[in-house]
Amino acid sequence: MRPALRPTARPLLKWAGGKRQLLDTLSAHYPQAFDRYVEPFLGSGAVFFDLQARGVLEGRRAWLADVNPDLVGCYRTVRDHTDAVIASLQRLQAAHRTNGEAFYYEVRDQRFNPLRAGLRSDGSTTAENGYTPALAAMLIYLNRTGFNGLFRLNQRGAFNVPAGRYVEPRICDPDHVRTVAAAFAAPDVAIDCMPFDEVLDATGAGDFVYCDPPYAPLSRTASFAHYTAGGFSAFDQRRLQCAVIAACRRGARVLLSNSSAPEIVELYSSAAARKAGLRLSLVAARRAINSRATGRGTVNEVVVSNLRPQPALVVRGKLRMARAGARTAKSRTA
Numbered sequence: 001m002r003p004a005l006r007p008t009a010r011p012l013l014k015w016a017g018g019k020r021q022l023l024d025t026l027s028a029h030y031p032q033a034f035d036r037y038v039e040p041f042l043g044s045g046a047v048f049f050d051l052q053a054r055g056v057l058e059g060r061r062a063w064l065a066d067v068n069p070d071l072v073g074c075y076r077t078v079r080d081h082t083d084a085v086i087a088s089l090q091r092l093q094a095a096h097r098t099n100g101e102a103f104y105y106e107v108r109d110q111r112f113n114p115l116r117a118g119l120r121s122d123g124s125t126t127a128e129n130g131y132t133p134a135l136a137a138m139l140i141y142l143n144r145t146g147f148n149g150l151f152r153l154n155q156r157g158a159f160n161v162p163a164g165r166y167v168e169p170r171i172c173d174p175d176h177v178r179t180v181a182a183a184f185a186a187p188d189v190a191i192d193c194m195p196f197d198e199v200l201d202a203t204g205a206g207d208f209v210y211c212d213p214p215y216a217p218l219s220r221t222a223s224f225a226h227y228t229a230g231g232f233s234a235f236d237q238r239r240l241q242c243a244v245i246a247a248c249r250r251g252a253r254v255l256l257s258n259s260s261a262p263e264i265v266e267l268y269s270s271a272a273a274r275k276a277g278l279r280l281s282l283v284a285a286r287r288a289i290n291s292r293a294t295g296r297g298t299v300n301e302v303v304v305s306n307l308r309p310q311p312a313l314v315v316r317g318k319l320r321m322a323r324a325g326a327r328t329a330k331s332r333t334a
Contacts, residue, residue, distance in 0.1 A: 014149025035206035073131030088137030205251030277306035
């Protein structure tokens with residue numbers, strides 16, 4: 001029987017590929033014994049908040065990391081300057097209710113992007129350390145009112161998500177912000193801006209690692225990997241697979257989610273992955289990010305782990321089909 005959930009924070013930001021809908025599936029892989037929780041792709045932090053809600057993190061360390069300096073800067077500022085972030089959010093909410101879409105573009109183009117550009121050009125501090133309460137509030141505001149809650153950068157590193165169509169978006173929820181701040185401020189919780197490979201290289205026995213990388217696209221037009229100006233390429237997916245296998249060999253307990261793109265199925269069904277103890281399962285998930293409502297629906301996603309789930313999650317027929325698709329894709333590129 002699972003422990004009862006306790007009142008705690010839920011994700012502060014909407015994030016492409018956020019895992020709240022898959023928590024029942026992912027939680028079947030949570031280990032009962034570990035020393036430290038490590039998350040190299042923090043995103044919305046849905047699994048971190050779920051672990052905290054279940055009391056699993058009590059007495060354990062948590063190392064949260066992401067390569068996105070805006071995300072890390074926002075979370076650290078919410079943690080360290082909670083009341084100032086709330087006050088800025090309240091002002092943004094009041095202005096949005098008056099001017100709506102026009103105010104969104106004013107914040108995006110005349111405030112947020114220029115301030116971010118200033119941080120990148122200032123060599124005296126890193127971007128995540130230069131975040132102010134006003135800048136953190138603007139990121140939360142743009143996330144709550146932008147199209148599908150995306151965080152997307154163009155090649156110049158500018159945030160370019162268009163305004164969303166919301167009638168009464170909930171921009172400022174002070175109680176919610178405070179619970180998120182308290183979660184990040186808990187003892188032994190660290191938030192760092194680091195590449196995934198550096199984080200994974202520092203993991204081993206005693207660690208429970210959850211990886212939720214930008215998903216491999218299922219089609220040429222389905223990629224939402226530009227959370228940083230450099231994106232997340234097929235080569236990065238292969239680098240991640242190698243880092244995950246190495247972590248498993250050092251004794252880490254690993255859980256990973258990704259799309260069911262043929263190259264991902266191939267990577268984690270490979271002999272090297274199986275030898276490291278990794279097993280791949282397919283689970284159904286809702287596709288929530290698409291410019292057309294007709295393009296949203298149920299798709300298969302991949303869950304990979306060297307932990308045995310309870311209950312078993314492999315959908316054997318679908319898994320055979322996915323592996324056949326991976327072999328077909330490989331033969332086409334050979």
